[in-house]
Amino acid sequence: MCGVFALTQAEDAARLTFLGLFALQHRGQESAGITAVSPEGTLLTHKGNGLVSDVFASETLCELRGSAAIGHVRYSTAGGGLNANIQPLTARIARESVAIAHNGNIVNDEVLRNQLEDAGSILQGTADTEIILHLIARSTQQTFAKRFQEAVSAVRGALTCVVATRDSIYGYVDPLGYRPLVLGKLGDGWVLSSESCALDLVGASYVRDIVPGELIAIKLKTQELHSSLTAPDDALKNKNEHQGRITAYANSISAHKTTASADLEHYRSRCVFEHIYFGRPDSYLWGQSSTVKRAELGAALAREAPADADLVMAIPDSGIPIAMGYAQESGLPYQLGLIRNHYVGRTFIEPTQNVRNFRVRLKLNPVRQIVRGKRLVVVDDSIVRGTTSRRIIELLREAGAREVHMRIGSPQVRFPCFYGIDTPKRRELLAQSFTDEEMRAFLGADSLAFLREDTLVRVMDNGLAAATAAVACAPEQNRNWCTSCFSGKYQDEFAQRASRNEFTDAEF
Amino acid sequence: MCGVFALTQAEDAARLTFLGLFALQHRGQESAGITAVSPEGTLLTHKGNGLVSDVFASETLCELRGSAAIGHVRYSTAGGGLNANIQPLTARIARESVAIAHNGNIVNDEVLRNQLEDAGSILQGTADTEIILHLIARSTQQTFAKRFQEAVSAVRGALTCVVATRDSIYGYVDPLGYRPLVLGKLGDGWVLSSESCALDLVGASYVRDIVPGELIAIKLKTQELHSSLTAPDDALKNKNEHQGRITAYANSISAHKTTASADLEHYRSRCVFEHIYFGRPDSYLWGQSSTVKRAELGAALAREAPADADLVMAIPDSGIPIAMGYAQESGLPYQLGLIRNHYVGRTFIEPTQNVRNFRVRLKLNPVRQIVRGKRLVVVDDSIVRGTTSRRIIELLREAGAREVHMRIGSPQVRFPCFYGIDTPKRRELLAQSFTDEEMRAFLGADSLAFLREDTLVRVMDNGLAAATAAVACAPEQNRNWCTSCFSGKYQDEFAQRASRNEFTDAEF
Amino acid sequence: MCGVFALTQAEDAARLTFLGLFALQHRGQESAGITAVSPEGTLLTHKGNGLVSDVFASETLCELRGSAAIGHVRYSTAGGGLNANIQPLTARIARESVAIAHNGNIVNDEVLRNQLEDAGSILQGTADTEIILHLIARSTQQTFAKRFQEAVSAVRGALTCVVATRDSIYGYVDPLGYRPLVLGKLGDGWVLSSESCALDLVGASYVRDIVPGELIAIKLKTQELHSSLTAPDDALKNKNEHQGRITAYANSISAHKTTASADLEHYRSRCVFEHIYFGRPDSYLWGQSSTVKRAELGAALAREAPADADLVMAIPDSGIPIAMGYAQESGLPYQLGLIRNHYVGRTFIEPTQNVRNFRVRLKLNPVRQIVRGKRLVVVDDSIVRGTTSRRIIELLREAGAREVHMRIGSPQVRFPCFYGIDTPKRRELLAQSFTDEEMRAFLGADSLAFLREDTLVRVMDNGLAAATAAVACAPEQNRNWCTSCFSGKYQDEFAQRASRNEFTDAEF
């Protein structure tokens, strides 16, 4: 997970980019960086490990002169804590400087890296983003936009990024559109951001989403915006027959006339967890409020998996809107049975002597007066390893809970993600090896229920009203959402192969 | 506001004290410190500015050897950012080392400081806590406990503290009991903490509250606990006639047979804001869950000040349980109309160009899909200056709210606090100079209502059932709570004088 | 060892004090501090551990506003690395701020510290300087000068200090004058400094030395300078009979008419090592160039202890001028047989596997082409433990030296110093337990000779011409120099007692 941000034509571009990243901090706490395009056309970069507010001081932002900038916050994946991986990455290509900030994951990175090194390129870090820079440098196309498009055509996986050169800012979303990127307007300039909450903070207005396969280019001199579209060439078969519609669609996009591409929906593979877990609850992703979507999922869950109980409570924070939706639909009171301690920073210090469930206690504490003697519906967004949920149930029972009915706002996560989310290996996923009943026993709950995958897709597409359709939604009808972590159906051969290898290759 | 913690007979006293302070972090983010009593009887102190997790590294905690320790987190009051003020403060007194950590505020500090300096004492910092050390050093009593009691008898105001010497740990609460201090048990040792949430984290069990005027002494060798009681000598007149009951009470306390001193209730002046605002919502203060108390206040508020609206929402975080109580009592749905961004650290960077209500936006963002076109009941815990509330209402209206009905879970704050809470000067308190109607207009709300002081006191004493008593609670019936910030009725002449001076002395 | 500096009536007092301390850095590398007297009369202090250039940044110096300042560099003595000991020390005394910076050592500190603590004073650190502040605070005299004089009258030992209050700067030297303090003039203001080299750097001109027992006070408003004199009251017996001469002397001092008090010479106990070792070679101490004095000692040594050799070389750096004096007097060529590495910082890293004489090699390296096959006179200033000298001789022999004749520019150091120099305990002094011949064997030299104590005193008093006086200088004729580290004859009972205790008390 990462967050990207860019903006143009602002008096204090680096300062506003800082604030944009501040609003996107939840997408990555490992490192942060900003590249500003100076009035002279040089790229000025400052980046470092830590939170946005730790990496940047006011003076640093002053030194990042210029009216356009791009920024990045990063959640490191395994083995990636190197300084050389902190983004934006910069390079001199064709005697001109380029900076790039990327959200997603390239699935064929190993193949591309070896090809480049064999041809005599020297890569500095281990981040897949660097590969894109080298592909651009090796391209023999004449314009930067064409060099970029040639480069990304070799790439498979999730690739949402912003790019800065001496004269332009670019925004790009891969043809399957795994990760969001929104376009906003601030004064005479433009803003690009992973989520809309960053637009709100800098006072920008929302224009539209960048659509899958779109490369948007903003000329810094004129603020002219140019959009070009690439359809996925191998993941989907019917590219040619749709070419006419694609062109028409591209034209309407360029004019910002549409933000939803209803008739091209089969081209998308949006990450459903952006709504359920990652996105800030006040963000609007792909046109919908995450808070409202979560409440709808909770309500659908209440219909699908009711419980005979005294009250509904959430595992804070991401479970809260889902629990409220469940409570409202079920008629049970919603109460604060668990308090999350938001004041804490991070600490790695533990007591020498054993304190049961210590790590969970650091964040969560039950309210005995509320929980004692009650039958609880406990709502969470998902179950990955299940270890934390198990400990929370233990804490609730210690606090006197009579019954614990666990309700989960998404289906069973059975497969790893290869598109930018840091999930554990397949064998560590609870739902991979356990049946629902085995999971219930493991968690120590009195009952356990997940939202069905077809219900999830229907609610994501059409809201609560669609939740209880008489007929289940067939997998082939899911043309908008990547649900590969539930189904194991990946969009490309590299992810398919990686997933298969996991059981044979211990060191994957 | 500050937090104190102490514990004895633990293998890793400094480590557990660190965790205790971590749980009390919300009571002070300015500085943190720990003093351990080493096996040789020397006091080892480490302290510094910043969060607990910034001040202490694992190695530092290892160096703080010993099975007993005290700790402190501090919220700096004006002018107090000096290193010399970071607690615990230590001194060599009567050729022996003493460390003290204090929560509260001494109201006659100026008088005492001048007396000490005129007698040739040299004070290092500006913290009132240092005065206590010098009073102890000047005492001619023979035992440490007697020297301590002689020292505190000269002090007026709020004084809850923990003390370490080479052979004992002490806990003390002033005779009016403004600030809480709880006693817990962990293995063979004891724990003292400002709030019960710290007991939960270290795995200690709750024993009882330290009562007003009580000095508790724990011998490190034997873990024997001795309690002695001082009644307030000048704030209340009837000390002598109650002596018999005080003695009986003290005896029962020593045996931990009682935690509530019903027949001595007129001796207390508990800070009501400990429950409403400061205490962590998962803490039990003076025997009650803060979350439940807040919900009761919200319910009482719904009875007293109903509103014709579509939904109830809170100003996060402290308004949440009050709003939920209001919603449940009123039957209106409770919804997440405002999202608080918990991921952010602190930042002092602002955009150069004006972004309306920027500081509020950093923390709070309305959910348009929920707020748009609705009549809202917006609930908060209190109004001090009113500027933030005003900006939030503006944000909600921008997001499309049709009506905003502001409901406050406490009375109008009209007077400054002199007992340890960092309130603004009297003239900056909105309710000091404005009527309710003027406040409503200032805030831009459609309606505004506060909880009545007598309702507050009744609910605090006896719960929601007592909220709607036919007869208003007379001020003289309030024998448990300090409500001086609402009423201006201070318990001592120094605070009375200071409050009067505020209008004449600009430099107070 | 420490260095003190003060100056008045300068536009940028803190900046110039920084430079003064920079020039005195050789007197203490442990910590540094500056207190400026702000235009409003408050004392602004910044201090910290480390070199002057590490402790102070340009902005820090800007914040130390004011036209007068005092400063300190400190060489920590055993157990003194506490922050509370970094000077200048400050305190509020009689409701006014005072800052003090001290060079020397109080020999009756333990007695005074206990007296103060028993009376209820709280001392923060372990530095003896703090005792002076408490003695001033406890004084009942009316003016600051009188309070100060009452305080120092209780003190025994070496006490050269500078003091700042809101309206004055003071300089003081104890009645026996162990440590130097010079007075300089810079524009309309005055400068006080441990050594003249600091006057040179800030562009000040030398006026005179502060004489033993003198307290000089400079009014900040008028730059008026007032001098008062205290004679030693117990160390010397003949105070009264000299009163007339003392008064006359004081008058001439106040008029800066004399810098040498020839007829009161028996009042002095100047540390002879200030010239031989501590003072910067470009300093003028008590009116004489240290470089020239060292060369004279070297020449006297050549007369007293000639050697049949090929060349003379020094152990750098302090041996260099002594060796050059020896070479010139003996007619032997002076050569660079050992190179000192001045580029190095400090390092505490050593090779895991054994490298012979590693610590010495870090600093010194012989030049084989010069040393090989030669008979060397190797000159050093003194021998304390002898371990380094032994290793250097080993290095020289490895490099091919044929003979090594060790010549030392001072007598055998047999006793510890109690007046501010950090010497090892008596038992670790090589000359305490070894004869000259045993020392020669221990060092591995072919011959070894020390300068005689009476020669030293005569050369110090009257230069090289006096070196070879027919008759030895009787100890009672030494009225100017403290030579207690050679003779064991201390000026006060506390040092005498401490020296005796060293053999019985392991923990002294």
Add this chain to the structure above:
Amino acid sequence: MCGVFALTQAEDAARLTFLGLFALQHRGQESAGITAVSPEGTLLTHKGNGLVSDVFASETLCELRGSAAIGHVRYSTAGGGLNANIQPLTARIARESVAIAHNGNIVNDEVLRNQLEDAGSILQGTADTEIILHLIARSTQQTFAKRFQEAVSAVRGALTCVVATRDSIYGYVDPLGYRPLVLGKLGDGWVLSSESCALDLVGASYVRDIVPGELIAIKLKTQELHSSLTAPDDALKNKNEHQGRITAYANSISAHKTTASADLEHYRSRCVFEHIYFGRPDSYLWGQSSTVKRAELGAALAREAPADADLVMAIPDSGIPIAMGYAQESGLPYQLGLIRNHYVGRTFIEPTQNVRNFRVRLKLNPVRQIVRGKRLVVVDDSIVRGTTSRRIIELLREAGAREVHMRIGSPQVRFPCFYGIDTPKRRELLAQSFTDEEMRAFLGADSLAFLREDTLVRVMDNGLAAATAAVACAPEQNRNWCTSCFSGKYQDEFAQRASRNEFTDAEF
């Protein structure tokens, strides 16, 4: 200027490399770095800005596991303060890691950099060292040694470097041998170092110098050492005719049978300032002691340019051995007329008000008692801009000097260096635009004399005996030394062109 170090087969390679760099600290204070070859064959690097002792802590050295390591200290040249330039530089080449540390300067770096970028390589920093890595990566040779040799064959300028791969350590000196590199033996392993002083510190013994054009390879497994030789291909014409002698020479080198290649001397272009100024005085460079060489130059200067004076003194530190040589030859006494303050760290703080010659005073202070009324011979190693010398003469006159006769131990520096020494631009060199008489007047000296270039070369080649040869040494006879900064005769077209451009191109 930089320093390089490498060693193999040592239990604590990183620790000893740290010490080696510590001894080479005078060659670069800007940054330091170490790369260790771990037992598993990975390269572990730690590097940073600052002194060696600041960059490395003991724990860091522990983490740099392995029995072989290379290290670097760097003196930044203009514009080179980037982190990406700190050495050793590392890269993955042909799927294997490589680290390189370089001393010198590539004169055709711009040309090579553009070639690489046009071919699609991405360079990270501005250091010319990175170019070598990319040339290696682009080479299609099969072994690393051949790839390296192909790479350096494209490079012109000074290139002395050490390289680490998973199985070998390499040392290389360019065919003209501008910068020194010595080979040492420590136990079973080998040491490579810019100067011999680092061998002394780690306890290694000197084996021989690496000769111009030599690439030495040490296999880590066997400690086998293999040497191969490249002759300069374009700077000198007579490569082919010498091939037989080169081969014979290479064979003798491999057997460490010779350290001086008398019959190939025309291949060398040793930097004469390595001896005069840069090398540590205790180092042996190209088989000679720098201290002795400097003394010889001083003696030759005394013969060539005698002075009627009272004493000889040096400008410390590099002038000292030259001045001693001058004194001994002339019979005048050598005295310490100027003291250098070695205790100081760096400071950039200056007094606000003017202190004349402040920057010089920080380092140097005259001894008035020695200088006053005297006719001085003042000896320095060279004159570059002349501003410091001018100020020192001013200080000496203020201190009372009667006459000042300036004597310089090298010829007039009239041209910039392009081979690794950070000289000012041509127009700032005093001797470029001034005659000797104009320089004398500018400096304020009574007389001024430089050592003649032919004398310098003769003394460097054959010692003092050769100084006063009847016939001047013709330039073509100088086959060992680079004297281009005196003569402007550069060895390659790139430096020639750069030198010519200096007068036309302000931004060179």
